[in-house]
Amino acid sequence: MFNASLKQLAVQLAEKKISSTELTTEFLRRIKQFNPEYNAFITVNEEISLAQAKAADKMIAVGQAGPLTGIPIAQKDIFCAKGWLTTCGSKMLSNFVSPYDAGVIERFNQAGAINIGKTNMDEFAMGSSNETSYFGIVKNPWDVAAVPGGSSGGAACAVAARLTPAATGTDTGGSIRQPAALCGISGIKPTYGLVSRYGMIAFASSLDQGGPMAKSAEDLALLLNVMTGFDLRDSTSLQRDAEDYAQDLQKPLAGLRIGLPKEYFAEGMSQEVARAIEQALVECRKLGAQTIEVSLPNAPLSIPVYYVLAPAEASSNLSRFDGVRYGYRAPAYSDLADMYRKTRTQGFGAEVKRRILIGTYVLSHGYYDAYYIKAQKLRRLIAQDFAEAYERCDIIMGPTTPTVAFNLGEKSGDPIQMYLSDIYTSAANLTGMPAMSIPIGFGDKNRPIGLHIMGNYFKEAQMLNIAHQYQLVTDWHLKSPV
């Protein structure tokens, strides 16, 4: 049951081999058993989850079930869910019970899915190791000495450790794909604008995008079918016809042109990662694809550009946390300014404060053009690089991360080394193009390795097709640490 795909679970539910209540109870039991060690969840609420399961069982009984009805989904604690503690991994929101639902939460609720709990994450999604959470570090279930990646580290850990069939994540610079790679699961960041950002606590508004994390590409397709869609309440939400992301899963890969950016295959990648990528490409060629070299000359600048734009937007987005209307307020202060300062100084962790300072600086008088505008111009050059590459190839592949999961504490004292974990992933956030990671093997100490599949705007169905075809002939995605 814990290894079953979403499709298999739906069949078992439809055939009444299992009820949603039983399924939910079993996953809740597993969370109770394993969470003390992994710390993948910040909040579990059996009462709400089981009430949802009961309602789902009724829907199934009257034949109104959709593909996800009755299936538990773990929600990243960045999504506001009415009646749920919604912390975003921060002391600042450690007492925030959301009075409203995010667009994504509404969609899962309407689909009859069960919210099995809120997953741990780097504070305000700022981090690549899940070590910045106010609620403690999350462990990598493959090796508890290793980080799970971040910021959706709790979600990746929960799926890998089979504490939930699937989960949601958000990705601002790699926060779905990097933890998916490090925990050996599949995850996709869709085209910017496909998933509603309403109720998804903002880190960097122009880069943030929600997406699913699951065991396989097939599961991701079913999840995307529910998660994506126009939302009036998000001005950046795209108005498009509904798309079935599962419809192309079975297409053969013959004739597929895979672009390999020479910049991504230069230095920086560890040997074990390079080997695994090479083997994955061999499989793809066997499936009929061909590989060609492409160039993304400005892509190496993604990290500096990202570390200007994301902190700039974040510094402004996080100004609302002032201790006035909700959330944490410092217990003692001398006056209004002191209340602001103490609340924010105590309520935010070190990494969040660091990024607020960077962002404040790059937007401040006299520096705006040199940093912010410069970064936005480079953002355009990076997007142009990809557009040109996609004239020569259908899809781009490379490593999701330069190395396998690093050790807990290994990079937490060195922000720059930590930032470089996003070297391959942040470009897709800058361009707004979709990108995903799937497991393709293991490296040192049995730590997983991910393949990064990047596509042009709205190419999710094709990317899922490629990943699914690969997963049909390999079994990395079926491997579990437990």
Added chain:
Amino acid sequence: MTLSANDVKRIADLAYIEINDVEAKETLDQLSGIFDLIETMQAVDTSTVEPMSHAQSVVQRLREDEVTEADQHELYQSIAPQVEADLYLVPQVIE
């Protein structure tokens, strides 16, 4: 460009984040490293490039001018740090 301890203090003030002198020094070292990385951007000539603010070149959608929200102040104020007479309380605001 080089960041000074004064710069760090100034931006911390703007962001309402408290930093003592010891922390300012430490933060300065970290930020300087990050800004060295950021400075690599300057190597590319972008004089003819338009800034890119959004991933998609779409335009702002408009709402009809209609009242759609009901009064829910009790629910919203149930999570507030300090409320009295339906007002959010803060230390005295001086103009």
Added chain:
Amino acid sequence: MQWEIVIGLEVHAQLSTQSKIFSGASTAYGAPPNSQACVIDLALPGVLPVLNKGAVERAIKFGLSVGAKINSPSIFARKNYFYPDLPKGYQISQFELPVVQGGNIQIQADGEEKNIRLTRAHLEEDAGKSLHEDFHGMSGIDLNRAGTPLLEIVSEPDMRSSAEAVVYAKTLHALVRWIGICDGNMQEGSFRCDANVSVRPCGTEKLGTRCEIKNLNSFRFLEKAIDYEARRQIEILQDGGTIRQETRLYDANKDETRTMRTKEDANDYRYFPDPDLLPLEISANWIDQVQLALPELPQVRRDRYMSEFALSAYDASVLTSSRETADYFESTIKQLPGQAKLCANWIMGEISGQLNKEGLEITACPITPSQLATLLKRISDGTISGKAAKTVFESMWNGELERNVDAIIAAKGLKQISDDSTIEKLVEQVLTANAQQVADYRNGKEKAFNSLVGQIMKATQGKANPAQVNTILKKKLGG
């Protein structure tokens, strides 16, 4: 030395939309605290703004009515600063590329036409309110006003006296009400002025250092604050001092301005394009539609009243001070062609005086334009005298006899005697009875004529048509 005062105004006009600029909460004034602050206005984590079409439409209306350029695209930007009445820690405003660029406002200053150039007008959101009543030494925050749409209208420094600034502000105030984008209620804060004031020696070009005076919520305060501020600056300069660029607050109780913040501690607002909002595009088609629906503007109507009705510039300006007054005038004149001056006099005189006395708007005037026209018709056709008309007017105002003009005239016996033979008979009687005065007149005492007229009017209780009395009396005496 002679000093010239240089003034530019920034006016915040609350736009008369039903809902807020970025949320669906109501903008109604005077609701219980925080009852109109929804999740978006409260800046809960995760919420996002969506722009109100009604706010944009009002901005376009304004732009077209001042002959400005409508920018497309225009861009929303975040102005970052911390204040308890600003929930997000930033205000969504416009910085580069405001929706309205340029434009002109014509004002009547000292009997002369003067052009005031506009720099721009941009859309932004209002903040909430801090209530300073003592809550155990704390302030209370009401966020009902947070997110109310504002159009900030910025003028060039084209005004040279507080009087000009007030005329400009009043003209602008009349315009935003005329085109229906703002209710103009200054007590409720719907129309608020900030003044940028500087002084320079007469005859010099270079602008002096300016001070911005905030939150002037009446025309009187605007005038007094500018006068005080100009005096203050001139005194400093005459004593050899220099002006410090700063933001000042006008204290109406003390009639003075005082420092609010200096340029040094002015905020670094860190403006940047709001990533939650996309470029606002306004199609030519939309602009055309707004243009078609735009009412005839006050300036155009004023000019038309002067050419079409031969009214003076003063009369035409007063009648076009509000759209309601102008409409009232036009409804009246429509039923009384060729009597524009008579209509104007009565509307600017009796009607306006009575409305002022009772604190009413013209829309609440108890006498309709057609009732007024009937009354004026009775003056022009000689049925009643102007004096009697005032009595009829009073009865009408008080609602007597269903405001039926003829019924009131009849009931009060106010009908004029306009029959030549009746008047001739009366004149003869009076002449016979006052032989001495007739003789005086014939001996060159002009005054005696008036006395004879008085006698005739007295004999008819004022009802004889004075023009006819004059003519007939002259004829008889001259004979």
